[in-house]
Amino acid sequence: MAVWFTSDTHFGDPRILRIDKRPYPDLATHDAALIAAWNAVVRPEDNVWHLGDFALGPSAERIAEILRGLSGTKHLIIGNNDGAGTLQAHGWASIAHYAEISVDARRLVLCHYAFRTWNGIGRGAINLHGHSHNKLxxxxxxxxxxxxxxxxxxISLADILVSRRRRTTPWVSVEP
Known part of the structure; x- marks a missing residue:
């Protein structure tokens, strides 16, 4: 069983293509590409921690459909754009504003928002977050x-920990 992390998918959110300049011609292509990318790495027995802003805009039924179409056991850390449709969708194993977990013997503090300081920072704890869209x-x-x-x-924790050494754009492929 692997553990994966992601955030700010913004399924169904028409603003995301314009504001963050994601390389998709339209929202349907965006959503299909993110679902395909998710399912290409996540197996049914894996755990995925989604650190907020899962979806904004689509109906509750569409949010539930997207959630059903994603592999793995899904945990939601609530983001500022997660409304009732996301929070009430069946398929979340857990929903919280904050979590502390251990992966690969590393203590992780999970929140949608970046912290200036966090529990265990002086003992090596790592803060994983979303919200900032790579602007912090x-x-x-x-x-x-x-x-x-x-x-x-x-993305896995191992890949997160080496991600700052990466020199290329994270948008390797835009095909759904």
């Missing part, structure tokens, strides 16, 4: 796991 200057042991920082597919 990173600080030690803090990583933006959003699609604008890491690409359209959920």
């Amino acid at each position: 200057k990173p600080i030690p042991r803090q990583y933006d796991v959003g699609v604008d920082a890491q690409g359209p597919a959920p």
Whole structure:
């Protein structure tokens, strides 16, 4: 069983193509590409921590359909754009504003928002967050796991930890 992280998918949100300049011609292509990227790496037995802003705009039925179409056991850390349709959709194993977990013997503090300081920072804990859409200057042991920082597919902790060495854009492929 693998553990994956992502944030700020913004399924169904028409603003995302314009504001974040995601390389898709339309929202349907955007959503299909992110679903395909997710399912290309996540297996049914894996866990995915989505750190907020899952969807904004589509109906509750469409949100539930998207959620059903994504592989893995899904945990939601609530973001500022997660409304009732996202929060009430069946398919979340857990929903919270904040979580502390361990992966690969590393202590992780998960929230939609980046922290200036967090529980365990002095003992090596890592803060994973979304919300900033790759616009914040990173600080030690803090990583933006959003699609604008890491690409359209959920990412493993090992890849997150080396992501600052990457020199290429996270948008490797835009094909659904």
